[in-house]
Amino acid sequence: MAVKLKIKDREKVEKISEILKSKNSFIITSHVNIDGDAIGSEIALFIALKKIGKKVEIINQDKIPSIFKFLPYSRAIKVFRKKIEINNFEVGIVIDCGSLDRTGKIKELIKNLPFIINIDHHLTNSEFGDINWGNPSFSSSGEMIYFICKKLTKINRNQAICLYTSILYDTCCFVHHLSDYTLDVIKDLISKKIEPEKIAQKIFYEKSIKSVNLFKFALETLKFDKKICSMKITKEMFKKVHAKEEHTEGFVEFLISIKGVEVGILFKEKENGVKVSMRSKGNIDVENMAKKFGGGGHREAAGCFFENREIEEVEHLIMKELK
Ligand code: AMP
Numbered sequence: 589m590a591v592k593l594k595i596k597d598r599e600k601v602e603k604i605s606e607i608l609k610s611k612n613s614f615i616i617t618s619h620v621n622i623d624g625d626a627i628g629s630e631i632a633l634f635i636a637l638k639k640i641g642k643k644v645e646i647i648n649q650d651k652i653p654s655i656f657k658f659l660p661y662s663r664a665i666k667v668f669r670k671k672i673e674i675n676n677f678e679v680g681i682v683i684d685c686g687s688l689d690r691t692g693k694i695k696e697l698i699k700n701l702p703f704i705i706n707i708d709h710h711l712t713n714s715e716f717g718d719i720n721w722g723n724p725s726f727s728s729s730g731e732m733i734y735f736i737c738k739k740l741t742k743i744n745r746n747q748a749i750c751l752y753t754s755i756l757y758d759t760c761c762f763v764h765h766l767s768d769y770t771l772d773v774i775k776d777l778i779s780k781k782i783e784p785e786k787i788a789q790k791i792f793y794e795k796s797i798k799s800v801n802l803f804k805f806a807l808e809t810l811k812f813d814k815k816i817c818s819m820k821i822t823k824e825m826f827k828k829v830h831a832k833e834e835h836t837e838g839f840v841e842f843l844i845s846i847k848g849v850e851v852g853i854l855f856k857e858k859e860n861g862v863k864v865s866m867r868s869k870g871n872i873d874v875e876n877m878a879k880k881f882g883g884g885g886h887r888e889a890a891g892c893f894f895e896n897r898e899i900e901e902v903e904h905l906i907m908k909e910l911k
């Protein structure tokens with residue numbers, strides 16, 4: 589049985605699909621520090637557009653984290669370079685980004701394309717683009733892309749693998765943010781003979797030794813403050829174990845897995861500032877918190893970035909605001 593969308597969403601899917609059919613060349617992109625939802629969505633749509641004979645490229649600011657390299661066509665994804673030439677493309681499709689700024693360096697590349705499509709499920713979306721479909725009730729952008737892909741062509745196994753990855757990742761293994769459609773969409777994806785256990789293992793059960801070593805250092809900084817649990821990763825720690833941002837995958841989720849903890853916060857020192865990742869069991873709205881500092885996300889998962897600030901200063905600011 590086909591999953592039936594609510595009328596407003598159905599209209600958006602129809603409009604966007606018409607544009608995708610009528611134009612010929614597309615750049616697909618997503619946010620900085622690309623994640624499972626964004627990558628899965630990009631590739632599934634890339635395959636759909638290829639299937640209907642379009643010229644299409646995926647370009648992101650950051651490299652694909654190793655854990656997602658098992659995805660079909662992951663090698664087709666390009667990473668930002670100053671000399672990339674995209675002037676002859678007609679449409680930019682921005683997925684899983686609350687604002688165009690979230691695409692990082694890609695913004696400069698695509699902002700002058702003749703037409704921009706914005707598809708996103710974050711709570712706050714600046715409604716940029718010539719057409720935007722934003723709805724925070726969807727579990728993931730992948731769930732939205734599922735309906736677009738389905739409208740364009742029959743969904744194949746490779747697309748199902750990507751879309752399953754998106755939904756699995758953004759719901760934290762079906763723990764939160766399930767929509768009215770999620771389970772029906774998943775049922776349809778599983779019917780394409782994907783191997784759900786294998787996908788989950790690739791993403792969640794193949795932690796590298798670098799990641800484990802980094803976690804050991806991070807655990808030493810663990811702090812409890814009533815229902816808040818926080819942890820820090822400094823540049824020095826990254827350096828000591830030769831780890832990168834992608835090796836912090838799952839750390840903040842660990843904080844929220846502790847009994848009695850309502851909010852988990854991870855502070856990460858980067859070259860040009862401090863990245864804050866927040867997770868909540870749902871009683872405290874972390875998106876609201878992130879928004880105060882120019883970030884965003886969802887009620888249960890949000891983030892923000894402090895440019896050129898010290899990690900202790902950022903920790904102080906966030907903890908003060910949370911109390
Ligand atoms: P993260 O902590 O990076 O895993 O992000 C959690 C959620 O917050 C994701 O939905 C991100 O897209 C969103 N998010 C993280 N950082 C920012 C930011 N600086 N601005 C807007 N949204 C963000």
Ligand code: MN
Binds near residue numbers: 619623625626684
């Ligand atoms: Mn995302």
Ligand code: MN
Binds near residue numbers: 625684758
């Ligand atoms: Mn998402």
